[in-house]
Amino acid sequence: MSKGNAIVLFILGIFIIFLPQIITDNYILTIGIFIGINALVAMGLTILMGYAGQISLGQAGFYGLGAYVSAILSLKFGLPVPLSVFIAIFIASLIAVILAIPSLRLKGHYLAVATLGFGEIIHIILNEWGPGGPSGFGDIPPFSIFGYTLSSTGEYFYLIWIFVILAMTFSLNLIHSLTGKALRAIHDSELASVSLGINITKLKIKVFVLSSIYASLAGALYAHYVTFLSPSGFSLFYSILILMMVVIGGITNIWGAIAGAIIITILPEILRGFKEIDILIYGLILTLCILFMRKGIVPLFIEIWEKVIKK
Amino acid sequence: MGKSDKKMILEIKNVSKSFGGIKALKNINFSVKEGEIHALIGPNGAGKTTLLNIISGIEKMDSGDIRFKNFSIKGKPPYKRAALGLARTFQNLEIFGNLKVFENILAGLYVRNQKGFLKSGITLKGIDKDLITQSLSILEYVNLLNKKDELAKNLPIGEQRLLELGRAIATEPQLILLDEPAAGLNMRETKNLSQLIQKIRNEKAITILIVEHDMELVMGISDMITVLNFGEVIAEGEPIMIQKNPSVISAYLGED
Numbered sequence: 001m002s003k004g005n006a007i008v009l010f011i012l013g014i015f016i017i018f019l020p021q022i023i024t025d026n027y028i029l030t031i032g033i034f035i036g037i038n039a040l041v042a043m044g045l046t047i048l049m050g051y052a053g054q055i056s057l058g059q060a061g062f063y064g065l066g067a068y069v070s071a072i073l074s075l076k077f078g079l080p081v082p083l084s085v086f087i088a089i090f091i092a093s094l095i096a097v098i099l100a101i102p103s104l105r106l107k108g109h110y111l112a113v114a115t116l117g118f119g120e121i122i123h124i125i126l127n128e129w130g131p132g133g134p135s136g137f138g139d140i141p142p143f144s145i146f147g148y149t150l151s152s153t154g155e156y157f158y159l160i161w162i163f164v165i166l167a168m169t170f171s172l173n174l175i176h177s178l179t180g181k182a183l184r185a186i187h188d189s190e191l192a193s194v195s196l197g198i199n200i201t202k203l204k205i206k207v208f209v210l211s212s213i214y215a216s217l218a219g220a221l222y223a224h225y226v227t228f229l230s231p232s233g234f235s236l237f238y239s240i241l242i243l244m245m246v247v248i249g250g251i252t253n254i255w256g257a258i259a260g261a262i263i264i265t266i267l268p269e270i271l272r273g274f275k276e277i278d279i280l281i282y283g284l285i286l287t288l289c290i291l292f293m294r295k296g297i298v299p300l301f302i303e304i305w306e307k308v309i310k311k
Numbered sequence: 312m313g314k315s316d317k318k319m320i321l322e323i324k325n326v327s328k329s330f331g332g333i334k335a336l337k338n339i340n341f342s343v344k345e346g347e348i349h350a351l352i353g354p355n356g357a358g359k360t361t362l363l364n365i366i367s368g369i370e371k372m373d374s375g376d377i378r379f380k381n382f383s384i385k386g387k388p389p390y391k392r393a394a395l396g397l398a399r400t401f402q403n404l405e406i407f408g409n410l411k412v413f414e415n416i417l418a419g420l421y422v423r424n425q426k427g428f429l430k431s432g433i434t435l436k437g438i439d440k441d442l443i444t445q446s447l448s449i450l451e452y453v454n455l456l457n458k459k460d461e462l463a464k465n466l467p468i469g470e471q472r473l474l475e476l477g478r479a480i481a482t483e484p485q486l487i488l489l490d491e492p493a494a495g496l497n498m499r500e501t502k503n504l505s506q507l508i509q510k511i512r513n514e515k516a517i518t519i520l521i522v523e524h525d526m527e528l529v530m531g532i533s534d535m536i537t538v539l540n541f542g543e544v545i546a547e548g549e550p551i552m553i554q555k556n557p558s559v560i561s562a563y564l565g566e567d
Binding site: 002169170171173174176177178179180181182184185187188189191192193194195196197198199200203206210 | 367368369388389390391393394398399401405406407408409410414415417418419420421422424425426427428431432433434435437438442475478479481482
């Protein structure tokens with residue numbers, strides 16, 4: 001990790017520690033929790049798209065898998081919550097490997113197609129066979145560890161953001177390692193990468209599995225926070241939403257995942273005052289973002305910052 | 312002749328390759344001696360690049376065998392061949408344009424210095440200083456040290472070719488395949504390149520197999536030349552013999 005990233009991460013950590021102390025409004029903290037959950041999912045997709053050059057349209061599938069598996073294991077089988085979260089992540093990453101091996105051995109965007117299908121299959125399974133079917137189920141045990149059960153919004157805020165910061169640390173370390181350079185090399189030229197001895201298929205599979213771990217972890221945390229699940233939150237729309245966060249935040253910078261999550265999560269809340277035309281304004285803002293900030297917000301800000309410093 | 316005192320590092324045995332109905336390579340046989348600069352020449356469409364792609368593993372041959380350091384590498388994927396000590400450069404440059412110049416070299420250092428995915432994620436201090444130093448010394452070797460922090464895509468073609476060469480050296484190969492390294496270079500750049508290729512062979516003891524159209528360069532640096540025409544080996548020998556060979560002259564001038 002570079003010095004600059006370590007400082008930003010440290011500031012973020014301080015901010016996270018003090019935010020629930022200063023703000024007691026549960027509405028704002030709840031939005032903060034959802035930003036964290038979305039950021040976690042978006043982070044995995046940023047590494048996948050920006051560093052391994054692959055698109056996934058099925059992150060909602062892993063997110064839903066994490067949520068449902070962890071919820072069912074703890075509710076119906078009485079497993080301790082941390083264990084059921086762990087098993088949910090394990091199952092999701094296993095499925096990611098099975099999905100990735102055939103589609104990543106081929107050149108081109110087969111992974112996008114495979115994940116699109118996978119996401120839809122998961123959505124249909126949750127609808128048909130999930131507890132409660134389309135209307136979902138509740139009474140999911142809240143998150144508890146070492147006999148302590150989390151109850152307040154502030155506690156969940158801490159829980160989610162601890163994982164966001166851990167995932168961010170792992171991601172930054174990875175990106176700034178030699179493996180990170182190899183990943184970016186794959187993005188620029190697969191032909192040259194293999195000729196330099198980089199096993200590109202294996203690396204791409206690992207990045208994809210990492211993205212599935214982040215997404216299923218986010219899903220499991222979500223399940224134990226809201227304690228109620230229904231399939232509607234795990235459709236293709238959520239995958240597209242995550243894709244939007246990644247693109248608007250900037251795929252070439254991992255911080256873009258957090259920036260994108262903040263924007264896409266907050267925007268509908270701000271636009272609530274516009275009543276019927278909110279979706280219109282939402283669409284307009286996103287279109288303008290894509291048109292005028294192709295690289296995404298974070299890379300754009302870095303560009304401006306570097307210009308200011310040079311002057 | 313002294314033929315037996317050196318080992319063969321690369322042996323091409325009865326290699327054939329067809330694209331659809333066209334036979335690109337017919338029963339190719341030749342060997343590259345360890346420590347030599349071996350050139351592969353021939354008119355356009357003779358099958359030179361196809362052969363290089365087959366040696367590096369990017370294309371598959373229909374039949375035959377390729378032995379590298381006395382082991383068959385038939386069917387081995389390209390990344391494994393690179394790990395064995397086989398590096399290459401590309402005719403249509405394949406640099407990592409969005410990486411900085413020194414990061415391109417780091418990508419080359421990956422194969423001998425990789426740490427594993429998980430370990431990379433939990434190691435805080437990033438890339439070893441030692442590797443950065445190594446990448447800079449390679450850049451110095453190919454005369455690109457002053458460009459180390461530039462984005463590779465912003466380099467002129469001549470320097471991009473040097474960068475590819477540096478990146479290949481970074482993988483610590485025993486054999487480098489050069490695919491038309493002088494294409495797009497001016498006379499001065501070509502001269503520098505020929506000196507660099509000789510330096511790499513002499514100082515680093517790396518064998519070179521070069522495909523090149525610039526005859527002055529080829530004749531100036533090669534120990535041995537193999538001539539391909541329409542997918543067949545039509546001549547082989549030292550530069551002075553090749554220049555006088557009637558079938559080579561007719562292949563190039565199109566006479567019968």
